[in-house]
Amino acid sequence: xxxxxxxxxxxxxxxxxxxxxxxxxxxxxxxxxxxxxxxxxxxxxxxxxxxxxxxxxxxxxxxxxxxxxxxxxxxxxxxxxxxxxxxxxxxxxxxxxxxxxxxxxxxxx
Amino acid sequence: xxxxxxxxxxxxxxxxxxxxxxxxxxxxxxxxxxxxxxxxxxxxxxxxxxxxxxxxxxxxxxxxxxxxxxxxxxxxxxxxxxxxxxxxxxxxxxxxxxxxxxxxxxxxxxxx
Numbered sequence: 727x728x729x730x731x732x733x734x735x736x737x738x739x740x741x742x743x744x745x746x747x748x749x750x751x752x753x754x755x756x757x758x759x760x761x762x763x764x765x766x767x768x769x770x771x772x773x774x775x776x777x778x779x780x781x782x783x784x785x786x787x788x789x790x791x792x793x794x795x796x797x798x799x800x801x802x803x804x805x806x807x808x809x810x811x812x813x814x815x816x817x818x819x820x821x822x823x824x825x826x827x828x829x830x831x832x833x834x835x
Numbered sequence: 836x837x838x839x840x841x842x843x844x845x846x847x848x849x850x851x852x853x854x855x856x857x858x859x860x861x862x863x864x865x866x867x868x869x870x871x872x873x874x875x876x877x878x879x880x881x882x883x884x885x886x887x888x889x890x891x892x893x894x895x896x897x898x899x900x901x902x903x904x905x906x907x908x909x910x911x912x913x914x915x916x917x918x919x920x921x922x923x924x925x926x927x928x929x930x931x932x933x934x935x936x937x938x939x940x941x942x943x944x945x946x947x
Binding site: 757759770771774776820822825826827 | 868877929931934
């Protein structure tokens, strides 16, 4: 089976940097994805790591260490619109995803 | 392109009633998925379909059935709704080799 752990909530001010950690236990691992979900909305894809290292997409970066079963999402230059829930998800065969419980990020002025 | 569409947006059922949630995608994706999301929690996979004509169970399939009607459409049926099935249901699709899943807007279901 799969299990993932991530912090439940993070609060930061505009312009700050936030790191959301995700640790996982899995019986089959293809990669680690990150999704963003605004209140009342649908999840939207942010990034994916299959190999160790850092992937950068604009203000957001994602990191993976397969040997440590650990990844993180880095949100830089926080904006009010970044207030949302962020989910890590482990990919298994068939692109099946197992999601973590989500981290609620609150950005304050 | 509309992407992934779901109907209905909201539904209230009484315990024991049945209903079908509809999902369609216009991106020509092979794989489709049904998830449920309970308040303050992550999404859990109910069923998925890797291609037209195939379906398989996910993490929480009990109480649900699915039909992959064609490549575009994937429906989820509750035969006898229970209060524990009160949730938000999301449909998603993806293309083989692409790790991105595209989600529909969700169906909010309340079972009384």
